Amino acid sequence: xxQFTSFDHQMMSRAISLAKRGIFTTTPNxxxxxxxxxxxxxxxxxxxxxxGEPHAEVHAMRMAGEKAVGATAYVTLEPCSxxxxxxxxxxxxxxxxxxKVICAMTDPNPQxxxxxxxxxxxxxxxxxxxxxxQDARALNPAFLxxxxxGRPYVQLKMAxxxxxxxxxxxxxxxxxxxxxxxxxxxxxxxxASAVLSTSQTVVADNASLNVRWSELPTAIQEEYPEQxxxxxxxxxxxxxxxxxxxxxxxxxxGPVLTVAxxxxxxxxxxxxxxxxxxxxxxxxLASAHNINHVWVEAGATLAKxxxxxxxxxxxxxxxxxxxxxxxxxxxxxxxGLTDMSLVQNFTIKDLRQVGPDIRVVLTPKx
Amino acid sequence: xxQFTSFDHQMMSRAISLAKRGIFTTTPNxxxxxxxxxxxxxxxxxxxxxxGEPHAEVHAMRMAGEKAVGATAYVTLEPCSxxxxxxxxxxxxxxxxxxKVICAMTDPNPQxxxxxxxxxxxxxxxxxxxxxxQDARALNPAFLxxxxxGRPYVQLKMAxxxxxxxxxxxxxxxxxxxxxxxxxxxxxxxxASAVLSTSQTVVADNASLNVRWSELPTAIQEEYPEQxxxxxxxxxxxxxxxxxxxxxxxxxxGPVLTVAxxxxxxxxxxxxxxxxxxxxxxxxLASAHNINHVWVEAGATLAKxxxxxxxxxxxxxxxxxxxxxxxxxxxxxxxGLTDMSLVQNFTIKDLRQVGPDIRVVLTPKx
Numbered sequence: 006x007x008q009f010t011s012f013d014h015q016m017m018s019r020a021i022s023l024a025k026r027g028i029f030t031t032t033p034n035x036x037x038x039x040x041x042x043x044x045x046x047x048x049x050x051x052x053x054x055x056x057g058e059p060h061a062e063v064h065a066m067r068m069a070g071e072k073a074v075g076a077t078a079y080v081t082l083e084p085c086s087x088x089x090x091x092x093x094x095x096x097x098x099x100x101x102x103x104x105k106v107i108c109a110m111t112d113p114n115p116q117x118x119x120x121x122x123x124x125x126x127x128x129x130x131x132x133x134x135x136x137x138x139q140d141a142r143a144l145n146p147a148f149l150x151x152x153x154x155g156r157p158y159v160q161l162k163m164a165x166x167x168x169x170x171x172x173x174x175x176x177x178x179x180x181x182x183x184x185x186x187x188x189x190x191x192x193x194x195x196x197a198s199a200v201l202s203t204s205q206t207v208v209a210d211n212a213s214l215n216v217r218w219s220e221l222p223t224a225i226q227e228e229y230p231e232q233x234x235x236x237x238x239x240x241x242x243x244x245x246x247x248x249x250x251x252x253x254x255x256x257x258x259g260p261v262l263t264v265a266x267x268x269x270x271x272x273x274x275x276x277x278x279x280x281x282x283x284x285x286x287x288x289x290l291a292s293a294h295n296i297n298h299v300w301v302e303a304g305a306t307l308a309k310x311x312x313x314x315x316x317x318x319x320x321x322x323x324x325x326x327x328x329x330x331x332x333x334x335x336x337x338x339x340x341g342l343t344d345m346s347l348v349q350n351f352t353i354k355d356l357r358q359v360g361p362d363i364r365v366v367l368t369p370k371x
Numbered sequence: 372x373x374q375f376t377s378f379d380h381q382m383m384s385r386a387i388s389l390a391k392r393g394i395f396t397t398t399p400n401x402x403x404x405x406x407x408x409x410x411x412x413x414x415x416x417x418x419x420x421x422x423g424e425p426h427a428e429v430h431a432m433r434m435a436g437e438k439a440v441g442a443t444a445y446v447t448l449e450p451c452s453x454x455x456x457x458x459x460x461x462x463x464x465x466x467x468x469x470x471k472v473i474c475a476m477t478d479p480n481p482q483x484x485x486x487x488x489x490x491x492x493x494x495x496x497x498x499x500x501x502x503x504x505q506d507a508r509a510l511n512p513a514f515l516x517x518x519x520x521g522r523p524y525v526q527l528k529m530a531x532x533x534x535x536x537x538x539x540x541x542x543x544x545x546x547x548x549x550x551x552x553x554x555x556x557x558x559x560x561x562x563a564s565a566v567l568s569t570s571q572t573v574v575a576d577n578a579s580l581n582v583r584w585s586e587l588p589t590a591i592q593e594e595y596p597e598q599x600x601x602x603x604x605x606x607x608x609x610x611x612x613x614x615x616x617x618x619x620x621x622x623x624x625g626p627v628l629t630v631a632x633x634x635x636x637x638x639x640x641x642x643x644x645x646x647x648x649x650x651x652x653x654x655x656l657a658s659a660h661n662i663n664h665v666w667v668e669a670g671a672t673l674a675k676x677x678x679x680x681x682x683x684x685x686x687x688x689x690x691x692x693x694x695x696x697x698x699x700x701x702x703x704x705x706x707g708l709t710d711m712s713l714v715q716n717f718t719i720k721d722l723r724q725v726g727p728d729i730r731v732v733l734t735p736k737x
């Protein structure tokens with residue numbers, strides 16, 4: 006592990022902060038930030054804002070101009086080495102005269118990892134790797150999941166009363182959670198590459214499942230102007246082809262992908278239980294549609310399938326401080342467990358109040 | 372409202388902090404703190420530690436000695452005016468030569484409120500009331516409930532999985548919550564004047580329901596030494612006289628009171644539903660046994676009764692991050708609700724993690 010100075014730490018922290026400004030818009034690309042320093046002076050900085058637009062390094066080099074000569078570049082991710090919509094950033098840094106590059110982490114794609122570094126080193130640029138790597142990885146959990154595991158990062162949204170009910174026995178449930186919790190959901194949708202649901206949910210509620218900018222929390226609106234709004238892809242499991250063109254789903258902005266056994270945008274296998282394969286769906290979303298991050302909003306049945314098949318990276322559970330009684334509809338349905346050792350355990354990743362409600366973020370415990 | 376200086380605020384804050392040192396031991400008395408200042412110098416301070424021992428003012432006066440002459444006393448509660456186990460504190464302050472008394476609040480007992488103040492004023496002492504009154508009231512929610520409402524403050528302990536289950540369908544439940552949550556329960560028992568349960572719970576678990584000092588959280592042990600341990604009174608609803616002398620309940624330290632229709636320590640009415648009257652029980656606990664604060668640990672049926680009869684001041688709910696399935700035993704049983712407008716709402720008073728679990732403190736919303 007190379008020795009980094011406290012100045013190096015400071016610069017990489019700044020690059021990580023810059024990278025965060027792209028969290029709503031870079032998908033399918035990762036969030037990347039870059040700072041160029043000459044001696045102890047910052048001469049350039051930038052972040053990747055949107056797929057198709059310049060990479061972080063390009064913004065920083067443009068800002069640095071001549072001052073990049075002899076400078077050090079701090080990048081949260083290994084600079085790219087391929088000709089895509091933009092020429093390789095490694096080459097750009099070499100041409101700009103940068104003499105040292107510090108990256109937080111290598112490219113997560115095993116087929117390209119190290120190439121950018123090699124390109125720099127072969128041109129005589131000193132390269133150090135691993136500064137604040139954990140923080141840099143935390144910028145891109147979803148992108149890294151797609152690269153490393155071949156499927157998107159899956160967040161499962163759920164909402165219930167404190168006693169675990171999602172509706173009364175007669176199905177009534179409007180509203181269990183508060184307007185603030187529903188705004189928080191809009192925020193999660195805005196962060197996701199795709200919102201996944203079922204045709205039952207879409208048809209029953211005539212749900213649009215898109216991001217309504219006016220319903221985002223004010224703090225988010227301030228950092229994410231309406232004209233830059235990116236709509237996540239809506240992915241609807243539609244086993245029995247129940248979606249019809251007059252649904253709100255199709256009247257609102259943003260792409261829709263249908264999933265079925267045949268005659269759909271994504272065709273997947275059907276299991277013995279007659280259910281569409283979730284594994285197939287996720288793998289195709291990653292490989293054919295570059296979806297990094299799926300936000301699942303659906304009923305108890307689908308939630309249970311995702312959990313039982315161990316396809317959930319996070320549960321985002323809203324609990325309203327209400328008592329509905331155990332004769333309502335439970336969060337996960339009957340599980341038939343006979344011993345406490347069979348109970349699925351989770352770890353609390355985050356716990357807070359959202360308006361009058363509780364929001365708890367859980368990760369499965371192995 | 373009199374004008375208080377920032378020095379006055381500082382002194383009363385200190386008196387409130389001192390009062391808190393008695394939280395485990397003063398019951399049935401309130402927590403009270405006192406600071407005596409001569410000019411801008413603290414010359415005496417103290418707090419009430421235990422019923423039968425000197426009041427806060429006495430400790431502060433002893434410490435101040437001669438320096439109390441011409442001084443100001445800051446007391447979190449109106450000084451007492453009656454001859455009890457100790458002579459009236461108002462008289463003591465007059466004799467000590469204090470010339471000004473600032474109280475956070477008057478005596479909550481309407482029959483004595485103002486008498487201490489009048490006694491001081493008649494002796495020529497200047498008295499101001501109302502400095503940090505809300506904070507002073509927050510020191511003694513349970514004592515104030517007994518004084519003002521004629522019944523103890525009721526905290527209801529509950530524990531469940533995230534999906535609202537208290538046990539699997541076959542009754543298995545050990546353990547849903549973590550050792551840390553169980554230590555936290557010991558802490559709540561230690562704060563209570565009484566722990567209330569049913570003979571079913573006591574017999575089924577052979578539960579002692581006392582405070583086990585060794586199981587208190589370390590931070591509590593440090594402020595509450597083992598030799599000072601006060602055991603709450605255990606109050607057991609024993610409608611069918613199921614308690615027997617060989618139970619652990621009777622082999623452990625601390626008083627036990629039984630509640631039944633007849634032949635019990637507390638005899639109460641039985642309603643049409645054949646249940647013991649909770650209102651009667653609470654009123655007798657307050658009036659005949661000076662119980663300020665009841666911590667209820669029991670099953671779903673009793674919890675439901677307390678809530679339905681609006682006798683709960685706080686629910687302390689532990690939620691373990693586990694999924695047990697809706698075929699287990701629910702927190703409150705079936706409620707038969709048919710409309711969301713009938714659902715009981717609560718306000719979150721406190722939300723935090725206790726070890727791996729969630730603890731949420733709720734108050735009923737009117």
